[in-house]
Structures are given as C-alpha cells and as structure tokens.
Amino acid sequence: MDSVKDGLANAKTPTISTDKSFRIRLLVANIFVPITAFFAIQGGIAFVLFVSVVLGVAAWEFWRIFQKGGYAPSLTVLLVFTISSVIMRYSWGLQFFEIWVGGLLVISLFMHVLQQQRGNDKAASNLALTVFGALFLGFLGSYAISIRFLEQGLYWVMLVFPIISLADTGAYIFGRPFGKHKMLTVVSPKKSWEGYIGGIIIGGLGGWGLAALWHIASSAVLPIHGLILGLAISIVAPLGDFGESMIKRQFDIKDSSNLLPGHGGFFDRIDSSLLAAILGYYLILLIR
Numbered sequence: 001m002d003s004v005k006d007g008l009a010n011a012k013t014p015t016i017s018t019d020k021s022f023r024i025r026l027l028v029a030n031i032f033v034p035i036t037a038f039f040a041i042q043g044g045i046a047f048v049l050f051v052s053v054v055l056g057v058a059a060w061e062f063w064r065i066f067q068k069g070g071y072a073p074s075l076t077v078l079l080v081f082t083i084s085s086v087i088m089r090y091s092w093g094l095q096f097f098e099i100w101v102g103g104l105l106v107i108s109l110f111m112h113v114l115q116q117q118r119g120n121d122k123a124a125s126n127l128a129l130t131v132f133g134a135l136f137l138g139f140l141g142s143y144a145i146s147i148r149f150l151e152q153g154l155y156w157v158m159l160v161f162p163i164i165s166l167a168d169t170g171a172y173i174f175g176r177p178f179g180k181h182k183m184l185t186v187v188s189p190k191k192s193w194e195g196y197i198g199g200i201i202i203g204g205l206g207g208w209g210l211a212a213l214w215h216i217a218s219s220a221v222l223p224i225h226g227l228i229l230g231l232a233i234s235i236v237a238p239l240g241d242f243g244e245s246m247i248k249r250q251f252d253i254k255d256s257s258n259l260l261p262g263h264g265g266f267f268d269r270i271d272s273s274l275l276a277a278i279l280g281y282y283l284i285l286l287i288r
Helices: 020-042 044-068 075-092 097-117 123-141 143-148 153-178 193-215 223-236 238-250 266-287
Strands: none
Touching: 020 044, 020 153, 044 075, 044 123, 044 143, 044 238, 044 266, 075 097, 075 123, 075 143, 097 123, 123 143, 123 266, 143 153, 143 266, 153 193, 153 223, 153 266, 193 223, 223 238, 223 266, 238 266
16 A cells, blocks of 8 residues: 655755655555455445445546546446455455456457447557456455455554555655665656665564554464565556556556645655555465
8 A cells, every 4th residue: 555656756856854755755645544444344245345446446547547548448447346346256256256356357359349340440459458458457456355355464464554654754764865876767767776776674573563563453463474565566567657657657647546646646645555465375385
C-alpha cells in the first residue's frame, strides 16, 4: 500500500518538515491504514467487499488512463473479472482459477473482435490492455484475500502491507537529502538509488519490529519472518510503482485520479501492494 509517491528529490528541494505535499500524503496514509486495518480485523465478507471496492476503483482508473490516451479496453470486462477474482479467491482459494483465466481470455477476445467490427482500429491493442489490466489488478490484487484467510491471516495482512508504507517513507527520508544517483531517469526521474536502499533498510527493520509486536499476540509470527518479508517486499514491490509510472508517463498523466489527496487515485496507492500481495503470500507459505 503505497503511502509516499515521488519522494526522492535532490537536497535543494524543501525539507521534510516544510514539505506540505509530504504532510498531506502522510495524513491520507494515516487515514487509509486504519481503514484497511478495520476491515482486515472484521475479516469475512467485510474484508472481501473492501478489497473488491479498492480494486474495482483501481480498474476504473486503469481504464480511464488508457481511454484518455486514445485506447478503449473493456471497462465491463475489467470490472467483472477484477471483482470476481476477489470473490473466487474468498470462495475457493486458487482452485478453479484456470477457469477464471480462460473466461477472461475468451470473453475479452469476443468483446474486442466486436469492437473491431464496429470500426475501432486499435481493437487488438485494447484486447491486450483488457487482459493485462484484469490480471494485474484482479489476479495479483486478490492475493490480499489469500493472505487474510491463512492461519493467523490478520497478523500477516498487518505485516505485509504496512511494509510498503514503511519502505516508501524510508525511501523519501533517505532520498530527499542523499538522492544523487537516479535509478530510471525516463520512467521515474525522482527515484534514486539512495532512496531505494533507504526504503529497503526501513522496510526490513520495520518489518522486523512489526513482527516482534504481532508475536506478542500470535506465536506463529516471528521477528525473523518480518525481516525476511520486509527485505523481500522492499526490494521487489517498487517495480509495481515503476510499472504504473511507465503507463502514466506514456500519456503524460501525473495521477490515475484525484480521489485521494496527495496520492492521486487508488491505482497510485496500491501499485506496489499488488506485487507485495503475491510475493508476501508465497513467502509466508515458505517461511512459516
């Protein structure tokens, strides 16, 4: 859950204490985190509905970005398959997911063949976007459900996703004063290696600290688990942020929407969490 965006600027930029945008982002994050925690604690249908809404809005934002760029992925397919992936994950886990993928491919193909018949000369590209969007948001995002319904799943959820915010905050704090060596200057010009390393350090230590705290309530969660998850997620999950930045930069769009002040949209907020969800799930199965 991506709490701090574009925070890796050089030392001439405003300090953290005077950066108004940083304070706004922290405020929104501080509201979003307890909301997520509330629904995670409720579990069951409440958590399923929460994840469905978040991913559904992100799917609409994904569609909106490409529509503004002159493409036309199917909003209906994106919404139906993103939300159905969450429901299926809750009902049957990973069982029957090949049916979901097959249905996605066949229905998407049908929709976009009709689209070309009606005169759209980008139907093949739109087909690829529809399938990718549903897989990226629905398939990856629904792993949040898989984590929640593991044994002691509440504590795993409250470990995996806060690590994203910790790593992003660490990247911002280290990147502001020390960010001299840029990572991907075309895709995301403000991101630096110094910030990235800072995010890994804070994500790893923060994961260790959170796991030590949750260990008080659940003996299944050990501090070493938090350290492993913190390091792995902090290393890999930023790719989700870079992926979304790639999409937005192609169309010269700053944010996926303006629904969340300081963050942009839900897609901006969860881009890294999509990779954290699948990585976290399989790491938990490996290390627990």
